[in-house]
Amino acid sequence: MNLRQMEVFRAVMFAGGVSSAAELLHVSPPAISKVLAQAARASGLTLFERVKGRLIPTPEAHRLYAEIDQLWHGVEKVRDTSRELAQPTSASLRLVCSASLAPYLVSRAVARLYVQVPRLQCRVQVVAPDIINQSLLERSTHLGIALAPHDHPNLSVVKSYQCGLACVMRSDQPLARKKLIRPADLVGQRVISSPESVPFGQTLRRAFGAAGAKMHRDFECTSSTTACWFAQAGVGVAVVDQVAIAGGLLAGLEVRPFQSGEKLPVKILRNRYRPMSVVEQAFTEVFDGVWQEMVAGSNGTEINRRNAAAARQG
Numbered sequence: 001m002n003l004r005q006m007e008v009f010r011a012v013m014f015a016g017g018v019s020s021a022a023e024l025l026h027v028s029p030p031a032i033s034k035v036l037a038q039a040a041r042a043s044g045l046t047l048f049e050r051v052k053g054r055l056i057p058t059p060e061a062h063r064l065y066a067e068i069d070q071l072w073h074g075v076e077k078v079r080d081t082s083r084e085l086a087q088p089t090s091a092s093l094r095l096v097c098s099a100s101l102a103p104y105l106v107s108r109a110v111a112r113l114y115v116q117v118p119r120l121q122c123r124v125q126v127v128a129p130d131i132i133n134q135s136l137l138e139r140s141t142h143l144g145i146a147l148a149p150h151d152h153p154n155l156s157v158v159k160s161y162q163c164g165l166a167c168v169m170r171s172d173q174p175l176a177r178k179k180l181i182r183p184a185d186l187v188g189q190r191v192i193s194s195p196e197s198v199p200f201g202q203t204l205r206r207a208f209g210a211a212g213a214k215m216h217r218d219f220e221c222t223s224s225t226t227a228c229w230f231a232q233a234g235v236g237v238a239v240v241d242q243v244a245i246a247g248g249l250l251a252g253l254e255v256r257p258f259q260s261g262e263k264l265p266v267k268i269l270r271n272r273y274r275p276m277s278v279v280e281q282a283f284t285e286v287f288d289g290v291w292q293e294m295v296a297g298s299n300g301t302e303i304n305r306r307n308a309a310a311a312r313q314g
Contacts (some may be wrong), residue, residue: 003054004035005042006071008032009065010065010068012055013068013069018055040181045064047060048061056182067188079312081086088117090118090119090121093113093143094141097125097126097144097146098132098145099126100225100240100244103246105214105287105295106147106287109123109283110248112289113282113283116282120279128222129150129199130150132135134270135144136269139274143158143268143280144270145287147241147265147266148199148200148265149201156267158284159268160265160268161265161267161291162243162263162265162268163241163266164241164262164264165184165203165207165239165242165264166203166239166240166241167181167238167239167257167258168238168239168256169237169238169253170231170234170253175189178256180257180258181256182259183209183211183259183260186215186237187215188214189236189237190217190236190237191237192220192227192230192236192237192238192239193219194221198223200264206262207260215266219236224241225244228245228250228297231253241264246293246294250262253272268284268287
C-alpha cells in the first residue's frame with residue numbers, strides 16, 4: 001500500500017464510511033471507493049465486508065489501522081516540518097556587512113524580515129571587506145553584504161548593485177550653497193579622505209583626478225560612515241558612497257551630488273558551496289526592495305534629495 005492508499009483507508013476507518021471519508025479528504029465518494037479497492041489489492045487483504053449496505057472492517061483491517069494510524073502521526077509531522085521550512089516563522093540568519101550598509105539599508109531590510117519571520121534569530125557583524133570573505137569561506141556566516149568587495153572564486157554573487165558618490169558637509173560650509181559639487185570645487189578645502197591602500201581610497205583618487213593634488217587631504221578614515229561623523233563635527237568636507245548617507249540619518253549635514261563617473265559595487269555574497277535557505281532568500285528580496293526604494297533611481301538623485309531635506313529638517 002502506498003501513502004495515498006493508506007491515507008484513504010485510514011480516513012474510512014476514522015470516519016466510519018466512504019461518504020464521510022470523502023468529505024474529510026475533500027474528494028468524491030467514487031474516488032474513495034476506487035482507492036480503497038486499490039488498497040485491498042495492494043495489501044492482499046479483505047479490508048471491509050458490506051453488511052446491510054454498510055462497510056464493516058475485518059479483524060485484519062483493525063490491526064492494519066492501528067499500525068497505519070501510528071505511522072500517520074509521523075507523516076503529518078513531516079508535512080508540518082516541510083510547511084515550516086517553506087514558510088518559516090522562526091529561523092536563524094547570520095550576516096556580515098560593510099559599515100556603510102549597516103545604518104540604513106541592512107537595518108531596514110532586517111526590520112522588514114522580522115515582519116515575515118517574527119521569531120527570527122539574527123546576528124549582524126559590521127566588518128571590513130576581507131573579513132566578509134573570510135567569514136563566508138569559513139561558513140561562520142550565511143550572507144555577506146559588501147561595499148566594493150574583494151572577488152573570490154569560492155564566493156557567489158546573489159545580488160549586485162552600483163552606487164555613486166555624494167559630498168557631505170555642515171550647513172555653514174560655503175560649498176553647501178551649491179547644488180552640485182565638482183572635484184575643482186574642493187581645491188583648497190580640507191577633504192576627509194580614505195587611504196589609497198584600500199579600494200575606496202583608490203576610487204576617490206580617480207574621482208578627484210588632477211584636482212586631488214590641490215586639496216588638503218591631511219585627514220583620512222577607512223569608513224564613509226566615520227567620515228560623515230567627522231564632517232558633522234566640522235573637520236572638513238567628506239566625499240562618501242551614497243549608501244552611507246541613505247535616509248538622512250545624520251542631522252546637521254548637507255548632502256550634494258558629487259560629479260564623478262566612478263561607481264562602487266555593492267554585492268550580496270554567499271559561499272558558492274552552501275545553498276541558500278528560505279530565510280536567506282527572503283532577506284535578499286527585502287534588501288532589494290529597500291535598495292530600489294532608497295538608492296536606485298536617477299543615479300542617486302532621489303537619495304540626495306531625501307538626505308538634503310532630512311538634514312535641513314534636523
